[in-house]
Amino acid sequence: MSATRSRGGIRGREGIAGWLFITPVVVILGLFLLLPIIVAIWVSISDWSGKGSPLNASFIGASNYETLLVKPGLSQQDLGASLRNNLYYVILVVPIQTVLALFLATILNARRLKGKGFFRTAFYFPSVTSSVAIVTVFLFMFTGTGVVNQILSWFGIHGPNWFNDPRGVLRLILSGLHIVNTDNPPGWLTSHGFLGMSWYDWLSGPSVAMCALIILAVWTTGGTFMLMFLAALQDVPDDVVEAATVDGATRWQIFRSVTIPALRPTLFLVITLGLIGTWQVFDQIYLTGQGGPAKTTLTPAFLSYQAAFGDFKWGQGAAIAFILFAIIVVMTIIQRIVMRERKTLPRRRRFGTAAPAGTENTTMAASSTGGSR
Amino acid sequence: MSTAVATPPRAPLAPLTTGPRPPLAGRVIKIVIAYAVLILFALIYIYPFLIEIATSFKTGADATAHPLSLVPSTWTTQESFSQLEGVNFPRWFTNSVVVALFVTVGRVFFDSLAGYALARLHFMGRRAINGAIIAVMAVPGVVLLIPKYLVLVQLHMYDTYYGMIIPLLADAAGVFIMRQFFISIPVEVEEAARIDSAGTFRLFWSVVLPMARPAVITLTILSFQGSWNEFSYFLVARGSPQLNTLTTGVASLLSGQLGAGNQFPLKLAAALLMTIPTAVVFFVFQRYFIRGASAGAVKG
Numbered sequence A: 001m002s003a004t005r006s007r008g009g010i011r012g013r014e015g016i017a018g019w020l021f022i023t024p025v026v027v028i029l030g031l032f033l034l035l036p037i038i039v040a041i042w043v044s045i046s047d048w049s050g051k052g053s054p055l056n057a058s059f060i061g062a063s064n065y066e067t068l069l070v071k072p073g074l075s076q077q078d079l080g081a082s083l084r085n086n087l088y089y090v091i092l093v094v095p096i097q098t099v100l101a102l103f104l105a106t107i108l109n110a111r112r113l114k115g116k117g118f119f120r121t122a123f124y125f126p127s128v129t130s131s132v133a134i135v136t137v138f139l140f141m142f143t144g145t146g147v148v149n150q151i152l153s154w155f156g157i158h159g160p161n162w163f164n165d166p167r168g169v170l171r172l173i174l175s176g177l178h179i180v181n182t183d184n185p186p187g188w189l190t191s192h193g194f195l196g197m198s199w200y201d202w203l204s205g206p207s208v209a210m211c212a213l214i215i216l217a218v219w220t221t222g223g224t225f226m227l228m229f230l231a232a233l234q235d236v237p238d239d240v241v242e243a244a245t246v247d248g249a250t251r252w253q254i255f256r257s258v259t260i261p262a263l264r265p266t267l268f269l270v271i272t273l274g275l276i277g278t279w280q281v282f283d284q285i286y287l288t289g290q291g292g293p294a295k296t297t298l299t300p301a302f303l304s305y306q307a308a309f310g311d312f313k314w315g316q317g318a319a320i321a322f323i324l325f326a327i328i329v330v331m332t333i334i335q336r337i338v339m340r341e342r343k344t345l346p347r348r349r350r351f352g353t354a355a356p357a358g359t360e361n362t363t364m365a366a367s368s369t370g371g372s373r
Numbered sequence B: 001m002s003t004a005v006a007t008p009p010r011a012p013l014a015p016l017t018t019g020p021r022p023p024l025a026g027r028v029i030k031i032v033i034a035y036a037v038l039i040l041f042a043l044i045y046i047y048p049f050l051i052e053i054a055t056s057f058k059t060g061a062d063a064t065a066h067p068l069s070l071v072p073s074t075w076t077t078q079e080s081f082s083q084l085e086g087v088n089f090p091r092w093f094t095n096s097v098v099v100a101l102f103v104t105v106g107r108v109f110f111d112s113l114a115g116y117a118l119a120r121l122h123f124m125g126r127r128a129i130n131g132a133i134i135a136v137m138a139v140p141g142v143v144l145l146i147p148k149y150l151v152l153v154q155l156h157m158y159d160t161y162y163g164m165i166i167p168l169l170a171d172a173a174g175v176f177i178m179r180q181f182f183i184s185i186p187v188e189v190e191e192a193a194r195i196d197s198a199g200t201f202r203l204f205w206s207v208v209l210p211m212a213r214p215a216v217i218t219l220t221i222l223s224f225q226g227s228w229n230e231f232s233y234f235l236v237a238r239g240s241p242q243l244n245t246l247t248t249g250v251a252s253l254l255s256g257q258l259g260a261g262n263q264f265p266l267k268l269a270a271a272l273l274m275t276i277p278t279a280v281v282f283f284v285f286q287r288y289f290i291r292g293a294s295a296g297a298v299k300g
Helices: A002-006 A008-044 A063-069 A074-108 A116-128 A131-141 A147-154 A169-176 A208-233 A238-246 A251-279 A283-288 A300-310 A314-349 A359-372 B002-006 B024-055 B060-065 B089-120 B126-137 B141-154 B161-168 B172-184 B188-195 B200-211 B213-229 B232-237 B246-255 B264-284 B286-299
Strands: none
Touching: A008 A314, A008 B089, A008 B126, A008 B141, A008 B161, A008 B172, A008 B200, A063 A074, A063 A314, A074 A116, A074 A208, A074 A251, A074 A300, A074 A314, A074 B024, A116 A208, A116 B024, A116 B264, A116 B286, A131 A147, A131 A208, A131 A283, A131 B024, A131 B246, A131 B264, A169 A208, A208 A251, A208 A283, A208 B024, A238 A251, A251 A314, A283 A300, A283 B232, A283 B246, A300 A314, A300 B141, A300 B232, A314 B141, B024 B264, B060 B264, B089 B126, B089 B161, B089 B172, B089 B200, B089 B213, B089 B246, B089 B264, B126 B172, B141 B161, B141 B232, B161 B232, B172 B213, B188 B200, B200 B213, B213 B264, B213 B286, B232 B246, B246 B264, B264 B286
16 A cells, blocks of 8 residues: 555656556557457348448348347258357367376376476477468378378278268267168157257267367367476375375375366366367368368358358358357356366265365465466 | 374385385386387377478379378479479468568567556556456457458458558457566566656666566567467458468468369478478477466467
């Protein structure tokens, strides 16, 4: 308080300086972030056709949203397909990349390991390279006679024509097991649906092409998250691990009861960032098949771009963007609630098993350091 | 078992770091397995880049016939690097350099100015702007592609260098990183300089900014990498091929049907050349990257 008061004399001058310092950022973010959001809201509820100023367009209410969400038609079908594709993408990428990152970080964290720096660099490097460069390499590796299929052929597997294969993986597996006959799909699945797609189509699983994109995403972003876990692992208190070891806890028990609770804030961060990132997938979609083959790699982010810049349906494009935004917000909130419940549940259940007294403090310490970073 | 943690005397600290050791053979096996796993993954992570390099020196036919081989049947740049000029690659490279330079310098300057103001200076509306900056960070970038294009058109900045550079000159995450850093450094030095009645800008420029060197380097690297690799924004901010950066240029190679064959040596050579600057920056400033990974986490 006294510090503020002693500055009282120059406070006016400081106020001016403060505003001068902040003005460039405020102007740029205002013009190119805040204003666009406002314009986009207006475009999504007006009949602007792409010509002239959007301000001269007239209000049409939620009509664009209706076309996308309620009215049966191509727009609704495309949105449905894009949501299905992205949902499979998220469901597979987020857990796999989180587990992979944690797995690599745990191995790298071992004390007596040499060449840590080398491995860390190798795993992290894809994260700093351009998505365009990486997609170029993947397009080459995943051709019909490419690198991946050659390696698969060593094991007697005849690889698919990755980026051109629209077949749903779940459907392939089920028909391989003779559970589902793809020539005669079960009527109770085909006759009902949601967002213009039958349940049979919803349950097709990610297409083979989408699987290649899933592999790409895991491969690229795994390294970043590995680094976050690695940093967090250094904060796992050695004395608790020691004590647990002395008590004869196995590696796995230590990992479950000491390491994981200490990593919870990082785990939360990694999953949140994963969710936000995977729902926004755009570059890879644009660069590989532009939604193809057979719209099985279409995602809301790309659909929004395509509706606006390809079909000049600006209102619909903007509306899709806001639907996507809503999905991301809802997903993050759901994840937050789920993770919060987990935080209290195991503690109550953990009577007999190893429950180190330090766990709670560790979590708090880790969360406070994690937050400041 | 849970009470064991509290047992006070733990005198012999040295052997405790590993606890009761498993038998030697077991430990050796574990280490071998750990290395085997790491080397397998290192191969998965490095081999694609090696293939990228090797294929840049192959012919298209060779690349298709022996995609896995790291040694070209005949070393040639005839179908790769020699073709680059024909597709206007030098122009893309120049554009990328220009954009990345301006954006990096601008971001570092404006973000640290704003970060400093938000951390240290008292002015009306500081709290509101702080909140706004954090809120803006939460908005997913892809959602804004259409609206950004609309604003660029309205401001007559579409398809110009200005339009590609100015909107990127400040970013909320960078402001946030700088603000966090300025809060963490002690205020005493500034107070001393303030008594010397140095102007606020001079104080910032010659006292505060030099102290913030690690944060400035981190932000420089993040900004360079971000603008060099930026793709989706340049996709909507320009239309003419003359303004292609490396990302949009190479993207046009991927989708375009230029000439015969799949042209993989050409595409991979282009991808390789665009990776080199980031790779150099990465290997030189690695520790800043690693610091930035957690700081940039906010960026999403």
